[in-house]
Amino acid sequence: MRTVLSVLLVSVLFVLLTILTQVGGILLLLWIGITYLLRKRYKWIYKTWMVALSFPLVYLAATFALIPLLAQFGGRTALPCFGNGSLQPLTLITCACNRQYVTPVLREVAVDAAKQMATKYHGSKLYYLDANFPFIDGFPLIPHLSHNNGKKLDLAFYYKDANSGKPLDGAPSVIGYGVFEGPKKGEIDKPKECAWQGETQYSLMGRIIPQDKAQLMPFDEERTKALMIILGNDDRVKKMFLEPHLKTRLGLTGYAKIRYQGCHSVRHDDHVHIQL
Template structure:
């Protein structure tokens, strides 16, 4: 009976790992199954039981990283997806490398070219500026959900981090206060429209959920850079390939933005006073 319970627990744990990897990285679950094919060899070659789990984990990570860097970009091309640069290119980079390691940085070629041109223009105007991207899409298939996003499922959407100043030095920062790029918000000032409060009052509890979860302790070290943010938003909306932009209404008003490409995303989404959403 105990053996059956242990066997069931092991199977359940593998299922849970497979599901989590598939949900958050799309390909991690398949790679996990492939790496398990090496377990009999590991059991034979690694005699010390305490080292066997480490060897299994090491093999999985090795296969995963090699696949992410070398194999998946090639396989994604027939699906019309290309990866955004892993490291700083034309003033564009991922805010967190984990975005790339989780294969959440795939977009359509037209969107990649557009965001590179936007970042390059910002870099020419402000050489110290780096445009940090957040979630784009997964490498394979359209309509495959990318949680927690509602629409990042076709390679046509990309999130960008806000631009900040270092509070101590006043210099432009290439970082952001959130450890994941989301959830640390530029709150509405007195007299500005508080969309988050309105959405909560209408029963949309998820609208503000990330702010309640993400640690806020780094916010005190950053200042929202209104000047560069206005220029970035103007550069984005002026680009011919970008047809829709989401940002919180109070920031649109504060920055004096009047482009008809800028829309309200609705209370069914999440707050957009922590990032910019752009799409083809």
């Protein structure tokens, strides 16, 4: 009975870790295997509590020291996770889950855009959200439909202080998704259209993510527009997804590569999606 429960628990963890981090499930099996092989020499190491306590450390060590090296062989590189550079993850969870991998060209695109924004707006940070996993073209980065080949990246919008109007770092959503800059009266309203079509996933994040900072950190139209223009003018970027009401509001209708993703996807008025 105990063995059946253990196998069940490991199987569930394997699936969850694979969906969330790609390599976590494999690392778990490897670590269980290593502790099993070492059990004769070190009796204490193959205990359930010991494996459970040591695995997070093994996982983090592999994630930050080993995976970035191995990913290079498959043509992917990690976006910067630490330090005070102009390009940063909005949350370190992205890096802890191995969701910050891109091709070298896309890394350059993001770093270049971040530097230009920092120069233009006194050290403004550009925050990235989900990118891709480190290995295997076609491996889906759930819940994203297309982040599966190193060539896709989501970037946070810019926000400002509601009282002073001054630019702020960070975003009102802890993960960057789900606090929408929705259509104003008279603007194109795709969220409404998609809701009519019964596409419940379209605005789902807005119902999950806490909205308490939305009033305190309004959308910074000026800096977000500047970022869109930098990316829009970068020939390496082939496609960008942005909600049509923002494309119009920010005066970006001249950019054919800034497109609407369709109701089958999710809203793009909380972040911009770029791809090579």
